[in-house]
Amino acid sequence: MDESKRTSFVPLLCLFFLLVAAAAPGCAAYNPRMLFLVKPDPIVLQDHHGTLLTGNLTVNILYYGRFAPAQRAIVADFVRSVSAPATRAAQAGPSVASWWRVTSQYRGGGARLILGRQLLDERMSLGRSLSLENVTALAKAAGHHRGAITAVLTAPDVLVDPFCMFRCGVHDHASAGAHGRARYTYLWAGNPAKQCPGQCAWPFARPVYGPPMPPLVSPSGDVGMDGVVISLAALLAGTVTNPYGDGYYQGDLGMEAATACTGIFGSGAYPGYPGTLLKDHATGASYNAVGLGGRKYLLPALWDPTTSKCRTLV
Ligand SMILES: *[C@@H]1O[C@H](CO)[C@@H](O)[C@H](O)[C@H]1NC(C)=O
Ligand SMILES: *[C@@H]1O[C@H](CO)[C@@H](O)[C@H](O)[C@H]1NC(C)=O
Secondary structure: HHHHHHHHHHHHHHHHHHHHHHHHOOEEEHHHHHHHOOOOOOOOEEEEOOOOOOOEEEEEEEEEEEOOOHHEEEEEHHHHHHHOOOOHHOOOOOOOHHHHHHHHHHHOOEEEEEEEEEEEEEEOOOOEOOOOHHHHHHHHHHOOOEEEEEEEOOOOOOOEEEEEEOOOEEEEEEEEOOOOOEEEEEEEEEEOOOHHHHHHHOOOOOOOOOOOOOOOOEEEEEEEEHHHHHOOOOOOHHHHHHHOOOOOEEEOOOOOOHHOOOOOOOOOOEOOOOOOEEEEEEEEEEOOOEOHHOOOOOOOHHHHHEOOOEEOOO
């Protein structure tokens, strides 16, 4: 795509994103295409003084559609690694736990994530085409309670409106109980392998818009699942630091802990370049964090409230 088309696309996207943000202040999207927006510098996420999620938090996962056991293991090991104590394997490089530690710099001191139930809905009980309302219903049916985040992950052939259009995933909250006073948080991330890898699995797939760059080799060998992990990581960070839409965010641009740093994975990143990453010499894969069992991941930079900068691991 030539330069003029690209520049005209960006304001349109921005306008749409603002409309979405204004219409649903409690709902935040993870959208790597924000990569091509010019970011204000320095970015400041205001603390709106609402409740944040702290302490022990269970992450329940609903796999909607077909996910192979090896694919589920990538996700489960990531969630288990987030609050894992330091191990020798993790000391060999930056750990997933050290990535998450940035969230403890936010008011309240952060949350410890515990992998909870993993549920399968392989037969796709609500069909292959879902609305965000359907996703909320799925999260609710999967069981929700205080102190838990329900993550709904959809398989590559599940269509979620508006997956790929402007979002790779969403986190939100809903009310439950007699007076709607019990609030619970949930998120959805889609596997972009077939629908839009260039948008939601970048830099492991060629971007549709933006500078052409050969895709990097994905650490799990499964580009779609590495995209799921990037979205899930970003949405978990957004969920704990802005669970109910009145925590840390920058209103005008709809930015949160990870979306303020979209497209940044390593130091020296600029639009279209993810930054310096570590390389697995055996496989050629690019990564920036090591989890339990030595599993390698690429995780998005998070905004650090102590420095007002995006913190990268490498
Ligand atoms: C979280 O769980 C750990 C381990 O079970 C426990 O030691 C700790 O006290 C718990 N923290 C809170 C805030 O409940
Ligand atoms: C899914 O969402 C659509 C639109 O929001 C709604 O009309 C439909 O009833 C929902 N389907 C189910 C099975 O809940």
